[in-house]
């Protein structure tokens with residue numbers, strides 16, 4: 001089985017990204033390239049890292065009107081991402097437009113409630129209800145629009161996975177026990193998230209900021225050995 005771990009290569013520097021990817025490639029299932037990398041390196045940078053042969057998870061969290069998002073996804077299609085992110089809050093028509101424009105084999109997953117937010121942050125933004133309730137609501141919206149899955153924290157993944165057989169459940173905000181959480185608020189260990197039904201574990205700084213990224217990735221992979229995912233990996 002391929003590893004469910006996708007390492008978040010969050011750096012603007014192409015050489016740093018390439019070196020990190022090379023160090024961890026034997027311990028991860030894919031590379032997640034997000035806004036920081038894409039803003040600095042664009043499609044050419046994605047192609048460069050794609051040449052390493054690992055799945056590319058293109059995390060641009062698109063959120064705009066349906067026409068704009070559909071055309072942006074069409075423009076990204078030649079990069080052949082395995083996974084692409086949009087924001088579920090963009091609504092049914094935007095989600096459907098993203099899925100319609102995505103290339104065959106690309107999973108379109110929608111971010112529900114960012115793992116950097118807690119209940120107080122949601123309330124401050126005018127969202128009534130808990131993160132768990134909002135994740136469930138946005139998961140239903142995403143599923144009804146024909147997308148492939150969602151991004152949520154480990155705290156919500158079990159409930160969503162149970163209600164959506166066959167969905168793809170991406171879980172970031174992961175920290176080995178005792179690690180610095182940084183700006184994340186809804187956190188869990190990788191093993192626990194996998195046990196609760198995560199299909200893809202997104203892990204950045206616990207690997208990329210470690211003194212030895214290869215050893216950090218190996219150790220996380222080892223921590224997962226006895227935790228079977230409840231759902232198939234992507």
Ligand SMILES: O=C(O)c1cc(=O)[nH]c(=O)n1[C@@H]1O[C@H](COP(=O)(O)O)[C@@H](O)[C@H]1O
Nearest residue numbers: 008034113114115151172173202203204205
């Ligand atoms: O879509 C994401 O990947 C994402 C969604 C979310 O709710 N929270 C979240 O942290 N992420 C991403 O997951 C990665 C987490 O990085 P670390 O906190 O360093 O492990 C970053 O690249 C974030 O952009």
